[in-house]
Each structure stands twice: as structure tokens, then as C-alpha cells.
Amino acid sequence: MEEALLQLKRTSRQTLDNALATVLPRRLAEQWIRLQGYSRERRIAELADDGLRTLAASLKDWRIVPTGTEGYRKAEVTRGGVATDELSQSTLEARNVPGLHFIWGSR
Secondary structure (H helix, E strand, O other): OHHHHHHHHHHOOOEHHHHHOOOOOHHHHHHHHHHOOOOOOOEHHHOOHHHHHHHHHHHHOOOOOOOOOOOHHHOOOOOOOOOHHHEOOOOOEEOOOOOOEOOOOOO
């Protein structure tokens, strides 16, 4: 992301939100800029390289934290599933993707 933003700075006259929307979904780009305290009208070329590196690092380190559930009424099942032999039996963490946990529920 850092290299993409720095490249856009060198080659684009776009506003920050339009430039970021070339590598992210537009609504995410707009909200991310707002959350980082930048003006959507600011041109990407006006930002210092360090500012772009900070923006890229914030995207890279973004953590999604669930805040709730819609419950079984909205639950969806997809075809396939998880190979349980690839999960820790005590924590249900994926062995090959540290930090990825699964839940098990029955109704």
C-alpha cells in the first residue's frame, strides 16, 4: 500500500479520496481518510511522503473488531467448511494462520 500511495503521489493530480479509491473500494477510502483526519479535497501530491507512509501503515495494521451478531436468524452457511484437523483443539485457532479463530455452535 505504501508503494502504491507514493507512486500515486508522483503520477496523479487527484484528490486523496479519489487516489485512494483506485486501490480500495470508494466508500472504504472515503471513510478511512475521514477517520485519519484528512480532508477529502486535499490532493495526494500535497501530502508529505511520511504522511502517506503513516496512512499506509494504518491500513496495514487495521484490525476488524466484531461488535455483535445478527444471530441464527441471519446466519449463513456456505459450501465447504473448515478442516478441523488444521485447528487447535483447545483454542480453535487455525494452525497455519495465527490469530484466525473459529467458533462452534449448535442450536
